[in-house]
Amino acid sequence: xxxxxxxxxxxxxxxxxxxxxxxxxVQGTTKRTGQYALQCNPASSTAGNLSLGAWAATGATANIAxxxxxxxxxxxRFAAIPSGTTEFVVCGTASASPVARCRxxxxxxxxxAGATTSATVATLVSGTxxxxxMRVTSNSTCGLAIDGGTEQxxxxxxxxxxxxxxxxxxxxxxxxxxxxxxxxxxxTTGFPGAGEVRRLDxxxxxxxxxxxxxxxxxxxxxxxxxxxxxxxxxxVKALDTGDNTGRTFSLESSASASVAGTITAVSIYGVVRSxxxxxxxxxxxxxxxxxxxxxxxxxxxxxxxxxxGLILDTDPNGGGAWTSGGLDTLEAGVFAGTLAQxxxxxxxxxxxxxxxxxxxxxxxxTIASTTALNNMTITPGAVAVGMNTISPATVLxxxxxAYNVSxxxxxxxxxxxxxxxTPGSVAVxxxxxxxxxxxxxxxxxxxxxxxxxxIASTTALHELTVSPGAVTIELNAIAATTSVNNLTVTxxxxxxxxxxxxxVAALHELTITPGAVEIALNYIDxxxxxxxxxxPLPAASIGLxxxxxxxxxxxxxxxxxxxxxxxxxxxxxxxxxxxxxAVNIDLDTILADGTxxxxxxxxxxxxxxxxMVVGQPQVSILNGQALLSWLVMQPVLSAQSLHPVLDADVxxxxxxxxxEH
Amino acid sequence: xxxxxxxxxxxxxxxxxxxxxRTFSVTKAEIQAFLATQGGxxxxxxxxxxxxxxxxxxxxxxxxxxxxxxxxxDFSVTDNAAAMLLEMLSG
Numbered sequence: 108x109x110x111x112x113x114x115x116x117x118x119x120x121x122x123x124x125x126x127x128x129x130x131x132x133v134q135g136t137t138k139r140t141g142q143y144a145l146q147c148n149p150a151s152s153t154a155g156n157l158s159l160g161a162w163a164a165t166g167a168t169a170n171i172a173x174x175x176x177x178x179x180x181x182x183x184r185f186a187a188i189p190s191g192t193t194e195f196v197v198c199g200t201a202s203a204s205p206v207a208r209c210r211x212x213x214x215x216x217x218x219x220a221g222a223t224t225s226a227t228v229a230t231l232v233s234g235t236x237x238x239x240x241m242r243v244t245s246n247s248t249c250g251l252a253i254d255g256g257t258e259q260x261x262x263x264x265x266x267x268x269x270x271x272x273x274x275x276x277x278x279x280x281x282x283x284x285x286x287x288x289x290x291x292x293x294x295t296t297g298f299p300g301a302g303e304v305r306r307l308d309x310x311x312x313x314x315x316x317x318x319x320x321x322x323x324x325x326x327x328x329x330x331x332x333x334x335x336x337x338x339x340x341x342x343v344k345a346l347d348t349g350d351n352t353g354r355t356f357s358l359e360s361s362a363s364a365s366v367a368g369t370i371t372a373v374s375i376y377g378v379v380r381s382x383x384x385x386x387x388x389x390x391x392x393x394x395x396x397x398x399x400x401x402x403x404x405x406x407x408x409x410x411x412x413x414x415x416g417l418i419l420d421t422d423p424n425g426g427g428a429w430t431s432g433g434l435d436t437l438e439a440g441v442f443a444g445t446l447a448q449x450x451x452x453x454x455x456x457x458x459x460x461x462x463x464x465x466x467x468x469x470x471x472x473t474i475a476s477t478t479a480l481n482n483m484t485i486t487p488g489a490v491a492v493g494m495n496t497i498s499p500a501t502v503l504x505x506x507x508x509a510y511n512v513s514x515x516x517x518x519x520x521x522x523x524x525x526x527x528x529t530p531g532s533v534a535v536x537x538x539x540x541x542x543x544x545x546x547x548x549x550x551x552x553x554x555x556x557x558x559x560x561x562i563a564s565t566t567a568l569h570e571l572t573v574s575p576g577a578v579t580i581e582l583n584a585i586a587a588t589t590s591v592n593n594l595t596v597t598x599x600x601x602x603x604x605x606x607x608x609x610x611v612a613a614l615h616e617l618t619i620t621p622g623a624v625e626i627a628l629n630y631i632d633x634x635x636x637x638x639x640x641x642x643p644l645p646a647a648s649i650g651l652x653x654x655x656x657x658x659x660x661x662x663x664x665x666x667x668x669x670x671x672x673x674x675x676x677x678x679x680x681x682x683x684x685x686x687x688x689a690v691n692i693d694l695d696t697i698l699a700d701g702t703x704x705x706x707x708x709x710x711x712x713x714x715x716x717x718x719m720v721v722g723q724p725q726v727s728i729l730n731g732q733a734l735l736s737w738l739v740m741q742p743v744l745s746a747q748s749l750h751p752v753l754d755a756d757v758x759x760x761x762x763x764x765x766x767e768h
Numbered sequence: 769x770x771x772x773x774x775x776x777x778x779x780x781x782x783x784x785x786x787x788x789x790r791t792f793s794v795t796k797a798e799i800q801a802f803l804a805t806q807g808g809x810x811x812x813x814x815x816x817x818x819x820x821x822x823x824x825x826x827x828x829x830x831x832x833x834x835x836x837x838x839x840x841x842d843f844s845v846t847d848n849a850a851a852m853l854l855e856m857l858s859g
Contacts, residue, residue, distance in 0.1 A: 120773040120787040126857045132774030168858040335773045335787030
């Protein structure tokens with residue numbers, strides 16, 4: 108497939124187009140996939156269009172300049188069916204004389220018209236995206252099929268196919284038009300089928316590190332999305348002499364860009380200009396994969412920022428068809444063959460045409476307060492749900508999602524009810540949950556990751572249940588007075604990480620059931636209360652590090668590895684019971700005045716005591732500590748070895764039990 | 769198209785948003801007012817007005833964004849009706 112152009116208008120502006128007339132906008136409100144789409148909504152008797160062409164070998168926009176059969180695939184959505192017959196797509200010359208054009212009647216009937224007019228191809232309704240497969244041959248047969256339906260044909264005019272005009276080119280039609288376009292692919296060999304355009308943004312420096320004289324030396328200079336580019340605010344820059352190294356950037360992964368299905372072609376995109384008009388430089392775009400570079404031939408661009416493109420039908424690394432793995436190692440950037448003046452590049456990206464899943468994106472940004480989202484169900488596939496900046500008092504009920512959910516900056520007083528995430532490679536990110544947020548009944552199935560960062564005080568997490576699979580739960584920076592109730596983690600390779608739990612946080616009924624479970628509770632502040640921490644079966648590990656003074660651990664029952672480093676004075680451990688198994692207890696540096704109540708160790712011969720082997724030189728239990736009701740059920744320790752540490756505070760009855768062994 | 773995010777062209781006004789967010793707008797009344805201040809014959813006054821609009825676009829949006837050379841502007845004012853045409857090219 109010889110691709111001429113790929114665009115989903117993901118540049119965020121019109122820099123991928125050859126020209127425009129009248130009213131148009133690249134906007135992010137009505138789109139099929141990605142972040143942006145084109146809207147052309149000229150008023151009655153006015154024109155409004157964006158014209159697309161080709162990427163020339165130099166990298167510049169150019170006319171298509173073909174008369175042979177050419178294949179145009181694009182998606183169309185009418186906000187309203189026009190009140191009279193009007194054109195909305197034209198394939199024609201640089202002056203907009205049509206070889207063939209799509210027209211729609213007030214009844215929604217679409218025809219293709221050139222020297223002759225086709226039968227009705229399909230009847231459209233407003234508010235629906237349709238895939239148009241239009242093949243055009245100058246002075247010969249042209250055809251149009253909609254959503255894979257029957258193709259209807261006409262004869263095209265004997266003119267050049269220079270541009271694809273999306274929107275209306277004429278002022279003679281006295282009807283308003285409001286139509287959106289997305290996901291366009293033009294090529295010379297055939298239709299790609301259903302697909303979508305995804306943009307891969309820079310995420311790091313690549314192999315070539317020249318052009319280091321701009322506003323910075325990282326990818327942040329060229330990852331603009333304002334939308335569009337930021338002009339001279341940030342850019343990489345080549346000096347006017349000796350800076351011919353070029354500059355490439357690694358790109359975000361295909362997965363993060365929601366690339367799915369067969370990848371038809373890739374387009375490297377950049378926005379470049381010269382700083383002055385003195386002399387002639389040769390500057391172009393560069394794609395690199397593996398050790399192979401592919402460059403445009405380049406040219407002198409002038410002092411205006413303009414979009415440049417480089418089509419890659421195959422992976423430069425080996426020349427085969429694109430794969431997601433091939434995309435993941437692709438670099439995009441710029442090079443300078445000849446430099447007569449300094450050059451600036453303000454934006455770099457890669458545009459990918461992939462088959463996708465047919466499931467469109469859902470993006471809900473800045474959801475205002477008192478909004479209610481009820482019964483939102485997203486079925487499996489490459490679905491990305493973004494809910495950013497959800498205001499207070501918003502209610503999300505029965506949110507069922509099968510893929511990727513990101514909820515950033517959830518304001519206080521929010522309620523998330525009954526959020527069920529079904530199995531699959533699901534990541535749930537709930538970041539910056541403000542105070543007084545309630546997360547109720549959140550159930551997460553296997554092979555998922557849950558990250559709850561920066562949970563503010565007075566947040567309540569009720570009945571957080573994670574079922575089997577490689578599940579990771581991170582509760583970081585839990586603020587004071589947070590309540591985590593009924594956190595239950597069932598079998599599987601489950602890891603629970605709770606870091607920096609502030610004072611007076613309360614964790615109630617934290618239960619970890621059998622499996623390869625690891626719990627890390629780090630930096631537990633004073634007066635934190637851990638109630639009924641139960642780890643019942645082998646292969647569990649608990650790390651309680653740096654337990655501050657006056658922390659209270661109630662009734663923790665553990666079967667495997669207990670690591671308590673630096674237990675501060677006045678810490679109280681109640682009813683600490685360790686039952687049989689390969690147990691390793693490590694209580695490092697328990698400071699004076701620490702009190703251990705009812706410390707029961709029922710382990711067998713495999714028990715190891717690290718830094719707490721009573722009576723050994725490495726004992727770190729300092730004077731003044733009270734070890735109450737110290738019970739050892741197996742002959743691991745002898746009474747003699749206990750004597751140097753135990754003092755009059757030790758319950759004699761308990762000691763007698765020890766001595767029986 | 770050089771660095772435009774959107775254009776709205778009606779018979780009453782033109783509004784442009786550049787890729788970096790800078791904006792430009794001009795109304796029919798402003799165009800008529802400028803036209804009235806120009807000397808010479810009708811063609812000369814119209815040419816001066818077109819030059820003025822294109823220069824204002826460049827000033828508002830930046831020469832590195834939407835220069836005069838890539839902008840085509842035309843208009844007609846007849847019997848209180850107006851028709852404005854704005855075309856942009858990629859260079």
